[in-house]
Amino acid sequence: MAIVNNPFIVGGYLSPHYFCDREVETEQLIRNITNGRNVVIISVRRMGKTGLIRHCFYQDEIKEHYYTFFIDIYATASLREFVFALGKEIFEKLKPKGMKFIERFFSVISSLRAGFKLDSVTGEPTFDIGLGDIHTAETTLDEIFAYLEQADKPCIVAIDEFQQIGNYTEKNVEAILRTKVQHCQNARFIFAGSQKHIMMNMFNSPARPFYQSVNMMQLKSIPLTAYRAFVERLFLENKKRIEEELIDEVYNFFEGHTWYVQLMFNELYILTGKGEVCDRSLQSIALTNILQMQDFTYQEIFSRLPEKQKEVLIAIGKEQKATGVTSGKFIKKYKLSTPSSVQAALKGLLEKNLVSQEQNHYEIADKLLGAWLQKNY
Template sequence: MNPFYITGDIPDKYFCDREKETEWLLNKVKNRAHILLTSPRRMGKTQLIYHLYETPEVKNQYYTFYTDIFPTTSLHEMVLLLSKEIYRVLVPRGKAALDRFLASLHSLKGSFGYDPVTGAPSFDVKLGDIHSPALTLEEIFNYLENADRPCIFAIDEFQQITHFPEKNVEALLRSYVQHTNNCLFIYAGSNRHILENMFHSPAKPFYNSTEQLYLDRIPREKYISFAQRMFSEGGITLSIEAATYAYDTFEGHTYYVHNLFHNAFSFAQGKKIISVDDMKSVLLNLLEEKRHSFSSLMNQLNYQQKEIIIALAKDGKATGLTSAAFIKKHALKSPSSVQFAISTLLDKQIVTYENEGRSKWFMISDRFLSEWIRNTY
């Protein structure tokens, strides 16, 4: 069995570090503060939330809900997903718990409840059944307020609500949250820019309503000793150089480092020790497996866009993309063509950026792609 989980829930034993963050979160929960959780993509927000939910302090006292609203484009859809999540959590809790929720959701009566023939709980709400999302939302909050346990509701990719066509969604949600004493909210997401704007601008409804955790990489020593322990429990020695290579190649970016360890562990079956060279060849194999999808992605880009992402791959991250220096260094055409190409690449989320002080640092979102381009071009 591979101890490096790359999908699904991670059992405690295979969850790396995040001790301080978990303690911080528990403390906020105890003090009844709502939380804003941000990080670059794939740093480990979702897993951290699941981990918090599995702590005995939370698990034994709260109902815990988690909804990722990334796929939603309207309040209708969000309301549907929130209801479905509450339903999912309450079903195993038994009839009394579920009945409380059913009793609150008048507007969806008939679309869910118990199957008249088998008596089994069923949920068959369609988007069209939600005639007034604001009303259903109010009922959801009514339920949360009256649930037989305190609740924690995590809404992941929360920035999505800013794209909803309905007016004042932020203000509407905020006003319900404000009047809820029985439910804490964790708003999570990777679009730091939009989220911080929602929560830190005095003119915005969510202003000052949360405590923020910015989730950074797991510290190198912690990650390395965790990885070495996992390997040694499998009877394999992971050399410190190999572990350091894995961490440093991806600057400790959790998803990428973890994938590499995962593949190294599979590769190691039958071996006694994993060296840097082994780790390098595992990485090359991993990139080779992705060659087809990376090639077709490159195929969809025009010449200018390709030039830019190759330049970004070579630099790792870069600022001042339209500056004379950058253009000259990478033999690009003109500031305007760079500008145009970059904005398309950002739209397609192939490229992302971080704000550091006053400057914007651009990079390829997928670190595997970046590594592959560096090796290929």
């Protein structure tokens, strides 16, 4: 059992004890998967998609009856990288099960056999293969899906940041994957994504391969009442207390955005000694500490932007929810140049995922970057 120094987990998933709410979403996701449906989960980044999937994988009805695999393809740029990530994940999950399972893996996925080696010191099996060793990505993908189909238990494959396949160098990846998924009867798939417009278009447009092939879930903020009870419990369990008003203020400041709220309470927990009460006087200290930790990163990001993009980013940061960004009023207020230059800057910021477009406004995609901009500009 892992030693937990801080109960507010900000990286990975530990156990249900440290996981807040999502009871309805958990039940919905498990019900869909166990009834043979593939699922799409859409939410902004860091709202808790990964945590929800890991939480579902942890439940007895899933972990006892399914093989589960999870890959994040945010950093991938080609089908070959996708295949590499999926093959490596399956191998790593099978490794603890012993040589019998590994041999079966490589007997089906023969194009990766060259990467199978035993560590010369420990004797442990290793997946010693690079991207250059995957010569024909589609062939290896065929073999991976054949392995999933032949597995002795049904499989669940979760793919995070799935919208990334639209940026691959190959232009037919959607069609390739749709065909593979459609014919794989022994696996269910969870497609998670953070770019709502791209994901909705991918799965809801009649012209796209994945049209009407999934059940849709949209992940929103955990309700304040549930989060309040969660925070109070974790403080009390560790002989600390926290003011209810502070919980509400932190939640509202970050608009219930899971990761940022969790990070703040992680820092507030550090600042509160045993037997002490965490009060509102610590809120600004905690935020300052977090922004100081992020300062170098945000300076680097900001310094690389063209001047026009910097100006528009600062303006949106100050406005928080910016509407009419190309209007004369907005341009005059923030001393911007012309509507066309603002539009061009906005396009660049959206492509860099620094700004997100909601129904009727633009906002800084990273809540902490927004706070950093307000503090420094």
